[in-house]
Amino acid sequence: xxxxxxxxxxxxxxxxxxxADHNVVYDPTLVDDDTRLLxxxxxxxxxIVRNRTQVRGAVLAGAPALRAVGRLGVGLxxxxxxxxxAAGISVHPASGANDLSVAEYVITTAAxxxxxxxxxxxxxxxxxxxxxxxxxxxxSGKTLGLAGFGSIARETAGLARGLGMSIAAMDPxxxxxxxxxxxxxxxxxxASLAAGCDVLSLHVPLTDGTRNMAGADIFAAMxxxxxxxxxxxxxxxxxxxxxxxxxxxxxxGAALDVFAKEPLTAEDAAKFKACRxxxxxxxxxxxxxxxxxxxxxxxxxxxxxALLG
Numbered sequence: 667x668x669x670x671x672x673x674x675x676x677x678x679x680x681x682x683x684x685x686a687d688h689n690v691v692y693d694p695t696l697v698d699d700d701t702r703l704l705x706x707x708x709x710x711x712x713x714i715v716r717n718r719t720q721v722r723g724a725v726l727a728g729a730p731a732l733r734a735v736g737r738l739g740v741g742l743x744x745x746x747x748x749x750x751x752a753a754g755i756s757v758h759p760a761s762g763a764n765d766l767s768v769a770e771y772v773i774t775t776a777a778x779x780x781x782x783x784x785x786x787x788x789x790x791x792x793x794x795x796x797x798x799x800x801x802x803x804x805x806s807g808k809t810l811g812l813a814g815f816g817s818i819a820r821e822t823a824g825l826a827r828g829l830g831m832s833i834a835a836m837d838p839x840x841x842x843x844x845x846x847x848x849x850x851x852x853x854x855x856x857a858s859l860a861a862g863c864d865v866l867s868l869h870v871p872l873t874d875g876t877r878n879m880a881g882a883d884i885f886a887a888m889x890x891x892x893x894x895x896x897x898x899x900x901x902x903x904x905x906x907x908x909x910x911x912x913x914x915x916x917x918x919g920a921a922l923d924v925f926a927k928e929p930l931t932a933e934d935a936a937k938f939k940a941c942r943x944x945x946x947x948x949x950x951x952x953x954x955x956x957x958x959x960x961x962x963x964x965x966x967x968x969x970x971x972a973l974l975g
Contacts, residue, residue, distance in 0.1 A: 667687065667688055667689045668688050668689065668711040668712065668973045669688070669689045669690075669691070669709055669710045669711050669712075669731075670684055670688045670689070670690050670691070670710070670711065670712045670713070670714065670969060670973075671691045671696070671703075671706045671707055671710045671712070671713045671714070672690065672691065672692040672693070672694075672696075672713075672714040672715075673693070673694070673696035673697045673703055673713065673714070673715050673719045674694050674696075674697050674714075674715055674716040674718060674719060674738065675694040675716070676692065676694075676714060676738060676958075676962045676965070677958050677959050677961075677962035677963070679959070679962070679963075680959075680962035680963050680965070680966040681962075681966075683963075683966055684966050684969070684970065687970075688970075688973070691706050691710075696719075697715075697716075697718045697719045700724075703719075703725070704724065704725070704728045707725065707728055707729040707732070708728060708729070708730075709731055710729055710731060710732060711731055711732065711733050711734070711973055712732065712733060712734040712735070712736065712969050712972065712973055713725075713729070713732065713734075713735055713736070714735075714736035714737075714738060714965055714966075714969060715735065715736070715737060715738065715744070715745075716737075716738045716739055717739060717741055717744050717928070717949065718744065718928065719744065720744050721735055721744060721745040721746060721750070722744075722745065722746035722749060723746070726746065726749050726750070726753065726755075732753070732755050733754070733755060733756065733972065733973060734755065734756050734757075734758065734968075734969050734972035734973060735750060735755060735756070735757045735758065736758050736760075736965040736966070736968055736969040736972075737757065737758060737759040737760060737965065738760060738961050738962060738965050739759065739760060739764065739952060739961065740759045740760060740761055740764070740818075740952075741759075741871060741872070741898075741899055742757065742759060742871070743871065743872045743873075743899060745757055756972050758965065758968035758969065758972060760960075760961040760964045760965050760968070761817070762817060763957060763960040763961040763963075763964045764952035764953070764954075764957040764960070764961050765817050765818045765821045766821060766957070767951065767952045767953065767954045767956070767957035768818045768821075768822070768897050768951045768952045769818060769821040769822040769824075769825050770825065770954075771897055771923065771951035771952075772822045772867050772895055772897055772951070773805075773822065773825045773826060773829070775895055775897075775921040775945055776805060776810070776865045776867070776893065776895060777805050778921075778945065779865075779893040779895075779918070779919035779920070779921060779943060779945065780802055780803045780804070780805060780808070780864070780865070780893060780918075780919075781802035781803065781804070782799070782800050782801070782802035782919070782943060783800045783801070783802055785942075785943060785945075786799070786800050803891075805826070805829045805830065805831055805865075806829055806830030806831065807830060807831075807832075808831050808832070808864035808865060809831065809832045809833070809834055809851075809862060809863045809864050809865070810822070810823065810826045810831045810832070810833055810834070810863060810864070810865045810867065811834045811835065811836075811853075811859045811860065811862065811863025811864075811865065811866045811867065812833065812834070812835040812836075812837075812859075812867055812869055813835075813836055813837075813856055813859060813866065813867070813868045813869060813870055813879075813880075814835075814836075814837050814868065814869035814870040814898070815835040815836070815837035815840050815846060815850075815869070816837070816840075816869060818869055819835065819837075819867070819869040820846060822867060822869070823835070823850070827849075831865075832851070833849065833850045833851070834850065834851040834852075834853060834859055834862060834863055835847075835850050835851070835852065835853065835859070836852070836853040836854065836855065836856060836858075836859045838854075856879060856880070856884055857883065857884060857887045860880075860884045860887045860888045860892075861887045861888065861889070863888075863892060864889065864891070864892050864893070865892065865893055865894075865895065866880075866884075866888065866892065866893070866894045866895070867894075867895045867896075867897070868880060868894070868895070868896045868897070868898045868902050868903070869898050870898055870899070870902060871898070871899055872898075872899035872900070872901045872902055876899075876901075876902050877901050877902065878901070878902070878903070878904040878907075879902055879903075880894065880896070880902060880903045880904065880908070881903075881904035881907045882904065882907040882910070882911070885907060885908065885911035885916050885917055886911075886916060888916070888917050889917075890915065890916065890917065890918065891918045892917055892918060893917065893918050893919040893920060893921070893943075894908070894917060894919075894920045894921075895920070895921045895923075896920075896921070896922050896923065896924060897921075897923040897924065897951035897952075898924065899924055900924040900925040900926045900927070900928055900949075901926045902924075903922065905922070905925065905926060905937065905938075906937060908920055908922075909937040909938050909941055912938075912941040912942070912943070912944060913940060913941060918943060919943035919944065919945075920941075920943070920944050920945070921944070921945035921946075921947070922944075922945070922946055922947075923947045923948075923949055923950065923951040924949050924951075925949075928948075928949060929948065930946070930948070
């Protein structure tokens with residue numbers, strides 16, 4: 667039987683399915699225990715991870731039999747793709763399985779930030795009645811700007827259209843003549859996109875070219891009543907510059923589901939303490955009960971096929 671190590675949380679039904687014909691080591695705490703993780707990987711044929719397990723360096727060196735990496739999600743910046751390729755290790759993201767979850771997160775959060783009606787719990791409990799401050803605006807008639815126009819961004823665009831939003835986007839990797847641009851205002855750069863939208867949502871991988879791409883210049887270009895959402899990758903937003911833009915009123919709100927350093931610590935979060943109309947969530951935009959089932963099932967299927975090959 668082939669050995670599969672699962673170092674982060676996965677749907678139990680998918681785990682049990684793998685156990686039917688594989689030796690499965692499932693322990694979501696392995697991601698935080700390097701010694702135990704390396705010990706389990708010494709004779710492993712496959713590893714299944716989310717975004718925190720770093721499949722590189724010592725992990726790859728300590729897994730000489732490794733043949734496949736299953737990714738419970740789509741971002742691959744925690745996996746050394748070049749090293750895997752050189753070692754003949756196949757990498758399998760769960761492409762498409764959590765698109766809807768992320769899209770719903772973006773639309774829900776955009777509505778929350780624009781409406782400004784759902785973040786006043788403390789004020790209401792204190793006896794205030796801030797009707798004017800919390801009335802906010804609607805999604806309908808607003809422009810959603812998508813930085814990156816892949817499958818998740820397109821799913822988001824579809825939901826937004828149903829709510830009466832206009833769509834603008836930029837993506838140098840989607841050819842100008844692609845049918846996906848129909849009904850979408852195409853921008854060549856992020857500054858231009860940011861200047862013309864009411865909601866700016868980021869949908870790009872973390873690369874040398876995208877690191878801190880949403881920084882002080884982009885926040886300065888945005889309208890003062892616009893909001894930004896990052897449910898893509900940590901490090902794409904300059905967090906210090908974002909906190910400053912919020913505090914100085916350059917933009918009206920923001921939501922971060924991903925961070926340059928995860929998990930986010932109290933020390934790292936301190937810069938946001940005085941910010942208002944800010945939503946912080948622990949990298950769960952793509953994780954719902956339903957998407958976890960889909961992602962886990964697809965990943966199990968991908969790994970099973972890879973080990974048969």
